[in-house]
Amino acid sequence: AGMAEDFPKRAPRTFPEVLLLNDSDPNRPAAEAAPARDLKTITRSGGVATVSAEEARVTKQTKLWEEKDKEFAHAGAKPKSEDPSVELATVGRLSHGSIRSFPSHAAAAQSGNLTPDVMFANAAAMTVWLPIGGRPTPFHMSTIKEMTIRPDGASGYLCIVTFHSTQESYLAFRNNRQKIFVRELTYKGANTTMFDSVRNALIVGQEKIKEADKKRLAEKGLIASTGLGLRSTVTAKLPNVFIRPIMYAKMANRGTFEATAKGFRFEFSGGGLGAVEVPYDNVAYCICQPARGDVQVVFHVVLHNAIQWGKEKNGVKEFQVAAVVLEASEGVNGRKMSENEDLAHEENEKARVLATNKEFLDFSRKISPVHIQNLFVPNNTYDIDGSFAKGSVRIRGSNKALWQVTETPFSTVLFSDIEIAIMERMIIGGKTFDLALVPKNYRNKVVTISSIPMKSCDVVKNWLCGANIIYIELGTNLSYPRLFKQFESDPEWNPWDEQGWRAMVEDDEEGEEGSESDDTYSGSSDDDDSDDSDASGFDDDDSDAASSGSSGGGDSGSDDWSDMERRAEEEDAEDDDAASSEDDRPKKKARTGNAPPARGARR
Secondary structure (H helix, E strand, O other): OOOOOOOOOOOOOOHHHOOOOOOOOOOOOOOOOOOOOOHHHEOOOOOEOOOOHHHHHHHHHHHHHHHHHHHHHHOOOOOOOOOOOOOOOOOOOHHHOOOOOOOOHHHHOOOOOOOOOOOEEEOOOOEEEEEEOOEEEEEEHHHEEEEEEEEOOOOOEEEEEEEOOOOOOOHHHHHOOOOOOOOEEEEEEOOOHHHHHHHHHHHHHHHHHHHHHHHHHHOOOOEOOOOOOOOOOEEEEEEEEEEEOOOOOOOOOEEEEEEEOOEEEEEEOOOOOOEEEEEHHHEEEEEEEOOOOOOEEEEEEEEEEEEEEOOEEEEEEEEEEEEEOOOOOEOOOOOEOOHHHHHHHHHHHHHHHHHHHHHHHHHHHHOOOOOOOOEEOOOOOOEEEEEOOOOOEEEEEOOOEEEEOOOOOOEEEEHHHEEEEEEEOOOOOOOEEEEEEEEOOOOOOOEEEEEEEHHHHHHHHHHHHHOOOOEEEOOOOOOHHHHHHHHHHOOOOOOOOOOOHHHHHHHHHHHHHHHHHHHHHHHHHHHHHHHHHHHOOOOHHHHHHHHHHHHOOOOOHHHHHHHHHHHHHHHHHHHHHHHHHHHHOOOOOOOOOOOOOOOOOOO
16 A cells, blocks of 8 residues: 655745755855744644734734843842933032132222221122221122111111021022021111112122023023034035024025034025034934925934024024925916926926935935934834824834924934833724823923824834834823822832833723723613613502502402402593593684783693
């Protein structure tokens, strides 16, 4: 007896699986090992079982949860919040709370205006000289809280000088608690001439100090953007582009953007306006966004520290250069184009878009990776609509970041700064949902993208999986400031264990189940009550009769039933008589007009 064996048809073999005939050839490339086939994915027919996109995302998220938990444990479960860094600017001694001893009497008496019994204000030095124990003593005007003058009966006037010495907000007192500070000084004079002159000088000097403080705070941390001497060897150039935000109002903010050996440089057209210069060490990352359905091509620059920018008090931390590639299909004179002209215009626009995109991409490639390590180009599959601050905008990005750089204010987010993404308002039948990006540092604000169409749900999930970001789905919105306070106060907080972010999902599901069960119970109870009341079928008289019959002390139940039948027949006869009497009653004529019925008329 023979035996036949069935060999299923194999898939086409790859090159490494093919055995070469000339094994002795030394130049023959080595065959790679064939990848192992997962037997769990092989079906009965010999094919490979396909995995849905949702199953693949779930598998990826499960691995990410495990990896994050291991990383957190390996890092020693350190808290996510960090103390904000303190930046010190070059300011005066007084701003740092520094104090110094009294100057010598000889040095203090150099001015001829100083005498043991005279007050004097030096507006240039911002000091007020006050006599203490017959010795002129200088005080900076910022240390004086107020100076009041009031009459002292009929003998003269009092001048009271109050200092900031014993307040916690006064930095000198907080840093020198072991010192003795003057709280108040009182002087008496026959008139107010000297007091008024010193007080007026003090008021003017303190106003100047406040203005100087405002200017210093506005420029704190700002880096100069001009005169840095970055004009050197030009690596790449973008001519005829405009810069945003607008630096000079009512001016043509156009020019040439250059990448030099030392930094970026934008020189305005026409001259006279100078140039904007940014060194490479102040550049955090760059974004090159070609035009794909947009009206402009953008090269966006995000900075570490803000730079001076026109009349902006707080400067800017990001700017961009762009070129418009799409224009209206109207002639210069406003004449509507013909069909052939419109087709030619579209072809020209396509060519201009391709040429401009290539020009910006070539500019990006020519920038040395030594200078700019993070330069992002959008992935065409990562494209959604949503709202960052105002209105719906187009949001694009890559596996490293997401951004919106077409409308102001600009918004950019690095995925390396994000701990978890929370998809909120994920309810059945909903048209939109929100995406909250929770930062690793809980002291920073949560970035929220609202009103994302529900059809973009899979795009967002694939985007987050590609960026190795864990996401969860909730039916409601969370209050993050309150949650962050709880996390910071909990020394055992672990965002990746069962009591971490996963607990949020469980609580949300329990809340939904509870609300559904409550609604079902309340609805069913109302329906049952109404059904019972409607289905009882007993009137009051019937219930009384039934109760009297059942509670009566008769010997036999046949008498009770006979009485009930007799009463029912009598009631039916009465109903028939009433119906016949109503049929015999003459009917009223229909009332015409709008006159109201007379009072006392039967209804």
